[in-house]
Amino acid sequence: MVADQLVARGIADPTVLAAMRTVPRHEFVLPGDRERAHDDGPLSIGYGQTISQPYIVALMTELARLTPASRVLEIGTGCGYQTAVLAACASEVWSVEIEPELSARAAGTLAKLGVANVHLRVGDGSNGWPESARFDAILVTAAPTEVPPALLTQLTPDGRLVIPLGASSQDLWLLTDAPGGLLRKRILPVRFVLLR
Ligand code: SAH
Numbered sequence: 001m002v003a004d005q006l007v008a009r010g011i012a013d014p015t016v017l018a019a020m021r022t023v024p025r026h027e028f029v030l031p032g033d034r035e036r037a038h039d040d041g042p043l044s045i046g047y048g049q050t051i052s053q054p055y056i057v058a059l060m061t062e063l064a065r066l067t068p069a070s071r072v073l074e075i076g077t078g079c080g081y082q083t084a085v086l087a088a089c090a091s092e093v094w095s096v097e098i099e100p101e102l103s104a105r106a107a108g109t110l111a112k113l114g115v116a117n118v119h120l121r122v123g124d125g126s127n128g129w130p131e132s133a134r135f136d137a138i139l140v141t142a143a144p145t146e147v148p149p150a151l152l153t154q155l156t157p158d159g160r161l162v163i164p165l166g167a168s169s170q171d172l173w174l175l176t177d178a179p180g181g182l183l184r185k186r187i188l189p190v191r192f193v194l195l196r
Contacts, residue, residue: 001025001038001054011058015066019088020058025051028081028109045079047099049193052141056172056190057082060162063174063187064137066090073132073154075125075195076141080106084115086139093118094132096125098196126195128154135159143170144195152182164192 002020011017026037029051033043042050052060060082066072070090077083077097083106086093095118097103103122110118121129125140126148133154140151143164151161152175161175172187 001040005040005055006058009055011055011062013062015089016058016062016085019061019085020054023081023084023088024113025054025081027113028079028084028106045102047102049078049099049102051079051081052192057085059187060139060141060172061085061089063162064089064139064160066137070136071132071134073129073135073138073151074141075128075138075151076193077103077106077120078141080110080118080120082139082141083118083120084110084113087115087117090137091117094121094129094135095119096121096123096129098122098124124196126150130154137162140164140195141192142195143167143190143192147175148195152177164190167194 026034029037029043042053045051066089072086072090072093074095077095083095100122107120128150134156136156137160138151140163155177159177164170164172170190172190174185176183
């Protein structure tokens with residue numbers, strides 16, 4: 001998976017590649033999908049939601065430019081796989097999920113794997129996590145049509161917001177808080193579930 005899907009497509013950050021090698025993706029998918037866990041695509045995790053394609057997880061993590069000191073906010077915990085990859089690359093991860101059952105399942109999987117530097121909450125991620133702001137990076141794993149304004153206010157100076165935007169047609173964007181204002185870079189077309 002790492003060589004064929006990630007390195008071959010240009011993922012180069014050694015920390016991200018190490019995390020993608022270490023975090024056991026098969027532990028996060030539904031029991032019937034374990035042997036397909038490393039396929040080059042998304043999989044259903046129930047409740048009409050999906051675990052993102054490995055390449056997209058790696059790309060979003062690389063775009064976040066994490067260090068071992070980084071504090072990261074994720075919107076859309078889902079099965080917790082991206083959460084675990086972020087936790088392996090950063091200091092602490094806060095993750096918000098709107099669907100209680102998914103958050104509970106992710107909490108169980110992360111605890112089973114001994115991932116301790118994560119904080120999970122059930123709620124609408126459009127509000128971010130004001131009490132724990134600010135964050136060096138924010139990753140949004142469900143697509144809104146506009147950037148939720150609260151998220152921009154919770155970035156550190158030089159903070160990175162990695163977010164899919166759009167409905168029937170979506171692009172992944174990297175927004176960076178910079179001294180002269182927000183830098184916006186369109187990365188590639190994507191297909192995420194919609195932010196509710
Ligand atoms: N990162 C996840 C991707 C899950 S799909 C993974 O690796 O599994 C996107 C998730 O966003 C879904 O679980 C969905 O329930 C959640 N979601 C949708 N709208 C949301 C909102 N407003 N706030 C928080 N989570 C939301």
